[in-house]
Amino acid sequence: MDSIDLEVLKTCDAWIKAGQPCELVTVIKTWGSSPRPEGATLAIAGNGQVVGSVSGGCIEDDLIERVQREGMQRHLPEIVTYGITADEAHRFGLPCGGTIELAIEPLSARSQLDALLQGLQRHELLARRLDLHTGEVTLASADPGQQLQFTEDALTTVHGPRWRLLIIGAGQLSRFLASIAVGMDYQVTVCDPREEYRSGWQVEGVQLIHAMPDDLVLEMQLDSRSAVVALTHDPKLDDLALMEALKSDAFYVGAIGSRINNAKRRERLKEFDLNDEQLAKLHGPIGLYIGSKTPAEIAISILAELTAVKNRILLPAEVNVAHAKSTLA
Incomplete structure (x- = not known):
């Protein structure tokens, strides 16, 4: 049995190898009540198939609808915020007017998921740094207490058995x-x-x-x-x-x-x-x-x-x- 986030990574890697366009969605910040914590992930394919979760299902529905309507047009990571207005909070089911910020990353062979999964197979604790301007990814060893880090330049997520x-x-x-x-x-x-x-x-x-x-x-x-x-x-x-x-x-x-x-x-x-x-x-x-x-x-x-x-x-x-x-x- 894999954890949800490991299943997301494995699914993304399989889609990439099969030539299926896909994106990795990561919760990077929340305000107020939120059904999923920072670092939670979702994989979404070009056909609208999803694995994982970033909300109770409402935001997933919107992401799927956009992919089915517009296709996958991103070439670089993008930061997207849901729930800023009361109407959006109601529409997306965010309780108590909560707000959630997501990083949406288009994936390819350069996303280093295969190398990341190999490290996780060896029970390594790894930090994955995504350059938000270029989409380049680097991997490094992480400390057990290291947490998700987000700046205007990069998103660093921690993977492995902490x-x-x-x-x-x-x-x-x-x-x-x-x-x-x-x-x-x-x-x-x-x-x-x-x-x-x-x-x-x-x-x-x-x-x-x-x-x-x-x-x-x-x-x-x-x-x-x-x-x-x-x-x-x-x-x-x-x-x-x-x-x-x-x-x-x-x-x-x-x-x-x-x-x-x-x-x-x-x-x-x-x-x-x-x-x-x-x-x-x-x-x-x-x-x-x-x-x-x-x-x-x-x-x-x-x-x-x-x-x-x-x-x-x-x-x-x-x-x-x-x-x-x-x-x-």
Whole structure:
């Protein structure tokens, strides 16, 4: 499963190679309420076919209509603004009078999409700089914290896995969790030293490593854009890895298990060299309470909690698994 923006790039590259005229549309700035964030992309072909999204569908309809009516006549990038007037906001469905600014780039072989995709295949984090006056594109390595940059001369977008997820254990739940996380632009690594769990593992875009989890945690040098989820139910594999992860700058560390097992795990971790602040970072029982039963539902629950933490959203106690289940007991 590819992320939406990666699917857009791959589609554009395929259209270029097939000789199909196409344009890449990028959200570069928003004011007020906007359904899509800065950096969101849309691919549009000369026949009006689109992949991706820059709004709830209203602006897409206008872009398609213009292509079908006028064809693709741009030879250089153009900046287009939607929603300046109240009438436009109503017409294009921008809530609360929101305004959205787009960069529309005609694509060709010189757009460097093939080289960009090759770098992304190698899990590189790349900055793509588009000269707005000439249409020339250059690629360079990007920093993890680098964001979209827009000036009157150039648009620089950042592509690649800016977030990392380490999953300990290669069971069925891990497959669902890894598949969804790849679609959310995470660079996913699964670690399991048990051969019986690794055999037959096939999730595209996920690295499977045979190592002791605590060794891999140290090797990965987890930073504030890293998350760790322990899913083995085996203290011999989970505990040491969790200890090292809780000492790191990882923004999320969680482990699966019941309320009783989670309490026992915390007692075991207290015996290691962890302070109260570090131990408080541990999420468990993991996930949000959504009545999940199947591995797919549990994976959604886990990623929902992880996403909330990443986005610094303070969740109400009612969605905490331990709290919710205690009220049902």
